Amino acid sequence: MGIRITGIGIVSAIGMSAEENLLSLKAGKSGIGPVRYLDEPRELLVGEVKASNEELIRSLQISNRNISRTSLLGLAAARQAWGTTRHRSDLKSGIISSTSVGGMDRSEVFYREYLDEGKPDYRLLLSHDSGNTTERIASELGITGYINTLSTACSSGVNAIMLGARLLQQGKLDRVLVGGTDALTRFTIGGFRSLMIYDDAWCRPFDESRTGLNLGEGAGFLLLESEKSIAQSGNETLCYVNGWANAADAYHQTASSPDGKGATMAIQKAINMSGIGLSDISYVNAHGTGTKNNDLSESVALKNVFGENIPAFSSTKPYTGHTLAAAGAIESIFSVMAIRNNLIYPNLNFSNPIEETGLMPVTSLITDRQVNAVLSNSFGFGGNNSSIIFSNFN
Amino acid sequence: MSFITTYCHITDRNCYLNGKLVASFDPGSSDSWLKQLYKFNNVTYPKFYKMDTLSQCGYLASEFIKASNPDRFTSYADDRIAMVFANRCSSAESDIRFQNSYEVLQTPSPAMFVYTLPNIVIGEIAIANKWYGENMFAVLPKFAPDFFINYAEILFSSGSEAVLAGWLDVTEVKVNAFVILLEKNTGGIKSNIVNLTELIEEAFT
Amino acid sequence: MDNLKEELKKHIIEQLNLEDVRVEDIADSDLLFDQSGLGLDSIDALELIVLLEKFYGIQVTKPEEGKEAFRSIETMAQYIRKRKTAV
Numbered sequence: 001m002g003i004r005i006t007g008i009g010i011v012s013a014i015g016m017s018a019e020e021n022l023l024s025l026k027a028g029k030s031g032i033g034p035v036r037y038l039d040e041p042r043e044l045l046v047g048e049v050k051a052s053n054e055e056l057i058r059s060l061q062i063s064n065r066n067i068s069r070t071s072l073l074g075l076a077a078a079r080q081a082w083g084t085t086r087h088r089s090d091l092k093s094g095i096i097s098s099t100s101v102g103g104m105d106r107s108e109v110f111y112r113e114y115l116d117e118g119k120p121d122y123r124l125l126l127s128h129d130s131g132n133t134t135e136r137i138a139s140e141l142g143i144t145g146y147i148n149t150l151s152t153a154c155s156s157g158v159n160a161i162m163l164g165a166r167l168l169q170q171g172k173l174d175r176v177l178v179g180g181t182d183a184l185t186r187f188t189i190g191g192f193r194s195l196m197i198y199d200d201a202w203c204r205p206f207d208e209s210r211t212g213l214n215l216g217e218g219a220g221f222l223l224l225e226s227e228k229s230i231a232q233s234g235n236e237t238l239c240y241v242n243g244w245a246n247a248a249d250a251y252h253q254t255a256s257s258p259d260g261k262g263a264t265m266a267i268q269k270a271i272n273m274s275g276i277g278l279s280d281i282s283y284v285n286a287h288g289t290g291t292k293n294n295d296l297s298e299s300v301a302l303k304n305v306f307g308e309n310i311p312a313f314s315s316t317k318p319y320t321g322h323t324l325a326a327a328g329a330i331e332s333i334f335s336v337m338a339i340r341n342n343l344i345y346p347n348l349n350f351s352n353p354i355e356e357t358g359l360m361p362v363t364s365l366i367t368d369r370q371v372n373a374v375l376s377n378s379f380g381f382g383g384n385n386s387s388i389i390f391s392n393f394n
Numbered sequence: 395m396s397f398i399t400t401y402c403h404i405t406d407r408n409c410y411l412n413g414k415l416v417a418s419f420d421p422g423s424s425d426s427w428l429k430q431l432y433k434f435n436n437v438t439y440p441k442f443y444k445m446d447t448l449s450q451c452g453y454l455a456s457e458f459i460k461a462s463n464p465d466r467f468t469s470y471a472d473d474r475i476a477m478v479f480a481n482r483c484s485s486a487e488s489d490i491r492f493q494n495s496y497e498v499l500q501t502p503s504p505a506m507f508v509y510t511l512p513n514i515v516i517g518e519i520a521i522a523n524k525w526y527g528e529n530m531f532a533v534l535p536k537f538a539p540d541f542f543i544n545y546a547e548i549l550f551s552s553g554s555e556a557v558l559a560g561w562l563d564v565t566e567v568k569v570n571a572f573v574i575l576l577e578k579n580t581g582g583i584k585s586n587i588v589n590l591t592e593l594i595e596e597a598f599t
Numbered sequence: 600m601d602n603l604k605e606e607l608k609k610h611i612i613e614q615l616n617l618e619d620v621r622v623e624d625i626a627d628s629d630l631l632f633d634q635s636g637l638g639l640d641s642i643d644a645l646e647l648i649v650l651l652e653k654f655y656g657i658q659v660t661k662p663e664e665g666k667e668a669f670r671s672i673e674t675m676a677q678y679i680r681k682r683k684t685a686v
Contacts, residue, residue, distance in 0.1 A: 100511060102484065104489070107489075107493075108493075111493055111497060112497070115497060115498070128486075129483065129484070129533075130484045130533045131482075131533045131534070131535060148532060148534075148541075149532065149533045149534075150530065150531070150532055150533075151484055151511065151512050151513060151531055151532070151533055152511075152513040152529070152530060152531050153511045153513055159530060163530075163548075166548045166552075170547075170548070170551075172544065186496070187489070187492070187493060187496075187510075190492075190496045190502040190507075191492065191502060191504075191507035191510060192507075193502065194496075194502040194503060194504040194507050194645065194649070195504050195507065195508075195642075195645060196504075196645060196648070196662045245528075246528040246529065246530070247473060247526050247527070247528065248477075248516070248517070248520040248525060248526050248527060248528075248529050249517075249520070249526070250472075250517075250520040250521050250523070250524050250525055250526055251521065252517075252521065252640065252641070253508045253509075253514055253517055253518065253521075253642065254508055254641075254642065255641055261526065262526060265473060265526055269553075273552075380511075380513070381508070381511055381513075381514065381517070382511060382513040382514045382516055382517030382529075383517045383520055383521070384513055384516070384517070384529055429618075440617070440618075440619055440620075440638070443616045443617065443618040443619070444615070444616050444642075501649055501652065501653055503646065503649060504642055504645035504646060504649070505615075505616075505642050505643070505645070505646050508642055
């Protein structure tokens with residue numbers, strides 16, 4: 001039995017709504033460019049959401065302005081996904097949001113004020129906590145039941161969907177908003193640069209010449225509903241979540257194993273759970289960060305599972321940048337839209353396959369194929385690997 | 395049916411296994427409290443020294459639980475041992491250290507950045523044991539027995555056979571870690587919200 | 600005794616938190632990234648790059664460049680001397 005998805009919402013570098021994101025995906029238009037909004041003096045390529053905090057606060061009509069960018073982005077996406085669904089006291093509602101940086105964007109402002117021996121605004125710190133990010137979103141949406149914040153690095157978004165789906169399956173909730181959000185910060189840029197996996201040029205997932213990722217920011221949320229909830233809300237079922245799995249790679253704090261063990265297990269188990277045959281997977285939305293290590297390990301994992309018959313695959317990170325905890329949710333929504341619109345997105349910036357594996361991603365938009373089932377991968381630091389399957393059948 | 399078969403509680407000064415005191419802070423030692431515990435355990439794992447305090451503490455608790463019954467985990471396939479941890483302040487302490495490395499020292503430290511994610515502690519335990527099971531880290535306002543019990547139920551119903559779960563409220567100055575091992579069909583304390591709440595109340599008071 | 604090598608060992612022990620290792624435990628030819636030597640990993644390699652910049656003002660921009668240089672204390676010292684005289 002698949003879990004029903006009845007709402008989607010995204011803000012990312014390529015658009016402020018799911019529709020805008022879809023237009024950019026179809027047009028092959030990347031949202032990555034030089035820093036414009038973040039206070040970062042270096043000339044870096046980043047996938048920023050094209051709106052200042054001020055603009056977001058205004059468009060979201062928020063009265064309590066003490067709010068992090070991470071919450072603002074999350075709220076924008078969560079509102080879209082929740083749509084016009086009405087709260088009902090006889091239905092158990094929840095929100096599971098994931099984040100890796102929480103309110104770090106504002107803690108950075110605080111920290112600089114503090115170092116400058118001026119008078120730092122201590123209220124800025126109230127939004128630092130990762131849990132606060134979710135609580136702000138929940139309170140703005142009026143969700144008071146189950147509120148949970150997950151933090152498992154770059155697989156967080158998919159883990160939130162997994163947990164939500166399971167809580168529906170077990171009848172613990174009737175409807176749940178699931179997803180992730182992360183704002184761009186100097187903290188993460190500095191961190192990935194210190195690991196020497198930040199590409200100063202455009203990221204090139206699955207390309208032999210790849211040298212690293214470009215960071216992005218954004219948020220993605222999906223509304224999952226039980227049939228009981230749908231009977232009340234009248235929301236249309238957009239797509240189904242059919243399978244999911246998470247596995248530890250048990251190899252290294254940040255690097256993926258060369259044999260792709262954790263990734264292989266996650267993909268394999270998710271497909272098994274879905275009951276969908278290997279040859280019926282129409283498209284794989286890969287994790288594909290553009291780092292030497294991830295893309296090789298993920299390629300090996302795809303070969304381990306699919307052998308010579310690897311489905312059409314691509315990474316959409318050259319569009320959005322790597323949005324960390326939001327990535328899994330954003331890419332899940334891309335997967336849902338791929339099924340709804342029979343689309344397979346191109347892997348931008350690709351020219352030559354990785355020597356060791358020779359895999360060729362899709363390089364131009366495919367529109368003439370039925371897309372029934374999609375696998376989306378999200379692999380995080382800590383060796384936290386998750387895979388999830390969406391389809392148009394129950 | 396699942397059971398709480400072992401539990402380990404590490405505080406600022408003491409380490410308890412199944413409610414019994416096994417080690418206490420030695421103020422005469424020049425080692426930190428967690429380093430004292432590491433030496434007490436008599437396991438050589440040099441990576442321990444590179445971990446942040448959150449990872450050190452989670453790792454130690456897992457080692458104490460293993461030591462209580464060395465054969466305990468050998469009967470499980472390596473992908474059937476799941477982990478779910480939570481705390482209140484995520485990786486805040488490492489976040490501050492890393493922020494200091496780039497704002498004040500001007501050299502962002504990769505080794506510190508690695509620990510600015512709370513789930514790295516799970517990665518460390520997985521690496522040390524070669525466990526490939528499911529894993530999750532949540533950030534909660536306080537220890538929530540229902541979260542752990544419900545999550546473990548989910549894990550058991552999807553193939554996991556043992557679940558290492560726990561609360562890791564750890565900073566350099568304050569340690570409060572409570573880690574439990576949940577197993578199926580073994581006997582022991584029945585794993586439910588009431589029993590876990592009781593264990594916690596006993597431990598935290 | 601080669602001062603640079605001894606100094607390097609001290610810095611490495613400190614920078615990488617190798618608490619159980621003493622300067623005299625590291626031979627100049629020990630393979631740093633091998634289990635027979637110090638068993639360092641890729642994060643350690645990045646810290647060594649930070650170390651070179653911090654103490655010797657040497658910038659390594661490509662991680663692959665570090666790979667050869669960081670084989671042993673011997674090769675690290677050679678690399679530092681070469682980069683220093685090149686400036």
